[in-house]
Amino acid sequence: MLRDDIYEYAVDHKHGETEGKKIRKKIYLVTIILSVITTVEVILGMYIKNDGSLTWQSIKTLFILLTVVKAGYIVMVFMHMNDEHRHLRKLILFSYYLFILDLTILLLHEGWVYGHVLQTYGAY
Amino acid sequence: MAELATSKIDTSENWNGGVSPFKVGYGKIMMWFFLLSDALTFGGFLVSLGFMRYSAQEAWPIGEETFNGLPFLGSGHPLFYVAFMTFLLILSSVTMVLAVEAGHRMDRKGVTKWLFATIIGGMIFVGSQAWEWSHFIHGTEFGRVELADGSLANVVEGPNGKLVFGEIKSFQVTEAGSEYKAGQLLTEKDLDLAHTWEHAVVAGHIHGNSIHLSDGSIATINKEKDQNVRLVIKKEGGKYERGQVIDGEDAIKQYYGAFNDGTPTKVTYGANMKTNEYGPKVYANLFFFITGFHGFHVSIGIILNIIIFINVLKGTYEKRNHYEMIEKSGLYWHFVDLVWVFVFTFFYLI
Numbered sequence: 001m002l003r004d005d006i007y008e009y010a011v012d013h014k015h016g017e018t019e020g021k022k023i024r025k026k027i028y029l030v031t032i033i034l035s036v037i038t039t040v041e042v043i044l045g046m047y048i049k050n051d052g053s054l055t056w057q058s059i060k061t062l063f064i065l066l067t068v069v070k071a072g073y074i075v076m077v078f079m080h081m082n083d084e085h086r087h088l089r090k091l092i093l094f095s096y097y098l099f100i101l102d103l104t105i106l107l108l109h110e111g112w113v114y115g116h117v118l119q120t121y122g123a124y
Numbered sequence: 125m126a127e128l129a130t131s132k133i134d135t136s137e138n139w140n141g142g143v144s145p146f147k148v149g150y151g152k153i154m155m156w157f158f159l160l161s162d163a164l165t166f167g168g169f170l171v172s173l174g175f176m177r178y179s180a181q182e183a184w185p186i187g188e189e190t191f192n193g194l195p196f197l198g199s200g201h202p203l204f205y206v207a208f209m210t211f212l213l214i215l216s217s218v219t220m221v222l223a224v225e226a227g228h229r230m231d232r233k234g235v236t237k238w239l240f241a242t243i244i245g246g247m248i249f250v251g252s253q254a255w256e257w258s259h260f261i262h263g264t265e266f267g268r269v270e271l272a273d274g275s276l277a278n279v280v281e282g283p284n285g286k287l288v289f290g291e292i293k294s295f296q297v298t299e300a301g302s303e304y305k306a307g308q309l310l311t312e313k314d315l316d317l318a319h320t321w322e323h324a325v326v327a328g329h330i331h332g333n334s335i336h337l338s339d340g341s342i343a344t345i346n347k348e349k350d351q352n353v354r355l356v357i358k359k360e361g362g363k364y365e366r367g368q369v370i371d372g373e374d375a376i377k378q379y380y381g382a383f384n385d386g387t388p389t390k391v392t393y394g395a396n397m398k399t400n401e402y403g404p405k406v407y408a409n410l411f412f413f414i415t416g417f418h419g420f421h422v423s424i425g426i427i428l429n430i431i432i433f434i435n436v437l438k439g440t441y442e443k444r445n446h447y448e449m450i451e452k453s454g455l456y457w458h459f460v461d462l463v464w465v466f467v468f469t470f471f472y473l474i
Contacts, residue, residue, distance in 0.1 A: 014446070020229050027225065031218045038214065042207040045473045050186050060474045067469040071462055078221045078458045080451075088146035092156055100167045107171045111178030118181055 030077045037066050155452045159459045162421075166463050169414050170470055176406045182276065182359035183366055185403035187472040189280060193259045200286060206472050209252045210464065216245025217461040224454045227447025232436065235450060239433050242457065246426040253419045260402075260411065263394025265289035265318065267325075268358070268401035269382050270390045275361025278401070279379065282352035282371055290348035292317040298334065301341025310343060321345075328388025350376055358403065411471065418467055421460050428453045 015023070041063060048059050076082040081089055146153060177184050188202035195205075219241040226234030266279035266289060281287040295310040295317065304310065311317075320337070323329075329336040335343050355370040355378060364370075370378055383390040392401040400408035432453050441447045 014230065015228050017229065020225055023225050023228075024222065027218060027221050031214070034214050035211065038207065038210055041469075041473060042203050042210075046188055046202050049188075050474075063469055063473045067465055070465050074217065074458055074462045074465065078217055078461075079455055080224075084148060085146040088148060088153070088156070091146075092160055095160060096163055096167075099164055100171075103168065104171050104174070107175045108178055111175035114175075115179035115181070118179060123181075 026077065030073050034070055034073060037070055041066055149448055151448065151452050152455070155455050159455060162459065163463075166414075166417075166466070169410070169417070170466055173410050173414065173470055176404070176410060180404050180406075182404055185407055187474075189278070190260075190402045191256070191472060195255055199264065200281075203472060205252070205256065206468065209249060209256070210468050212245055212249050212252065213461050213464050216242050216249065217458050219245060220454045220457045224447075224450050227441070227450040230442075230445075230447070232439070232442055235436050235441075235447060236433070239429060239436060239450070243426055243429050243433060246422055246429065246457075250419055250422050250426070253415065253422075257412075257415070260408075261394050261396060263392075263401045266353075266379070267322070267391040267393040269355070269379050271355075271357075271361060271364065271378055271382055273361035273363035275357050275364040276359040277355040277357050277364075277370070277378075279375075280354050280356050282354035282375070285352050287353065288351040290350045292321055293346040293348065295320075295335060295337070295343035295345060297337075297341050297343045299342040301337060301339035303339035304337065304341045304343070306341075322391075322393050325383050325391045326389060326393070328383065328386045328390075330384050331386045332384055353379065355379065414467060415471070418460070418463055421463070425453070425457050425460050428456065 044059055044063070048056060050056055075093075081092070187206075191206050192202040193199045193205065194201045219238045223235050223238035223242060226238060264279070268276055268278050270276055279287070293311075297304045297306055297308040297310060300306040321335070324335050324337075330345075333345055335345050337343060353372075353375045355375045357364040357366055357368045357370075360366045392399045394401055395408040395411070397405075397409060397412070399405065402408070432449055435441060435449070441449060
């Protein structure tokens with residue numbers, strides 16, 4: 001029974017057993033995908049040494065890409081972002097990209113520059 | 125599922141404005157706004173980690189060298205433990221999403237079962253993190269050594285097999301102090317030998333093969349030989365370049381030569397806010413801050429889930445006729461998992 005002294009929304013967000021089965025199947029599939037990606041990451045991390053070589057650079061890029069893929073699965077499937085209204089999806093994701101992308105680029109570049117300044121002139 | 129999430133909401137259920145923005149409940153949209161701001165906070169932390177790494181003047185710690193311990197099994201297991209933690213958090217995320225799904229079917233038994241599993245998973249994760257911190261704080265048996273030329277070196281496994289820190293068998297007292305008599309043989313029963321050794325190394329109480337104990341007595345050290353020691357230069361000094369390796373007898377000579385003339389503070393054991401044996405000081409600061417902040421989030425998530433679990437048992441959501449509360453705490457819990465995915469990559473993998 002609904003209480004009328006408090007406001008509750010989206011109460012009709014329900015599904016039956018048949019659709020539940022389909023959703024569970026998707027959840028298990030995503031679980032397998034996430035586990036496989038993590039296993040690959042751990043194995044690569046164990047065996048490939050950080051020696052600054054080109055191999056390492058490409059593995060590093062691969063790690064970041066795999067992380068973003070994992071994050072995408074978590075947000076889109078586990079957090080149901082894919083099922084939300086497209087405007088909510090854009091509101092949340094684009095706000096995040098807007099801030100984090102330029103922050104990342106700026107600070108990583110500045111870190112690199114600052115490192116060179118320290119190397120050339122030493123710490124004050 | 126899509127059409128259900130966006131299906132029309134009865135007008136009596138709308139917000140006061142007359143419409144329900146984005147066709148989601150108030151609590152859920154506010155949870156999303158909170159998660160957006162929290163994601164920016166964590167993003168800021170991780171980006172500052174990147175800044176510090178790019179501007180670092182000494183070698184950044186390597187994940188598989190720094191985190192290679194397992195409970196009860198010691199070191200030599202690179203990334204195993206943190207991989208276990210990652211799987212644990214992913215699995216607890218899966219049980220949470222299964223609880224949300226059960227909630228959509230009004231399946232109270234299913235919600236109870238999966239939510240309980242989520243709480244247990246979260247608790248094991250926080251416990252694992254506590255072990256990981258303790259391991260990081262205590263450090264390795266060798267520590268980081270400052271060589272004679274001022275360069276900083278870490279001890280890693282040499283090319284011929286497993287790295288072994290020679291066991292300290294006993295201390296043979298040669299000069300009596302206030303507690304120990306001359307001729308006494310001190311073993312593990314009398315005092316923690318490895319710990320005493322580390323303190324003596326840091327305090328500069330090692331002279332050749334003798335150790336000055338805290339009560340003023342002097343003892344001879346009976347220690348087995350170290351095996352497969354390799355020194356890797358992490359910060360360049362007068363003689364060695366960064367990344368250079370020293371193997372075999374020379375490595376052992378350089379390592380012990382740094383402190384066995386009684387010079388204090390040549391070796392750093394473990395990490396805290398002031399020193400860090402694994403690399404730059406700021407690495408330890410960021411490690412404690414970011415993983416600590418994440419662990420704090422996990423703890424809060426466990427508390428929220430326990431409150432909701434009690435409500436599920438009491439049948440609160442059955443009375444409300446919907447389990448939207450599970451969705452809200454589910455969003456938070458998945459966010460915690462999401463953050464860990466990034467922490468795992470940036471602290472442990474690259």
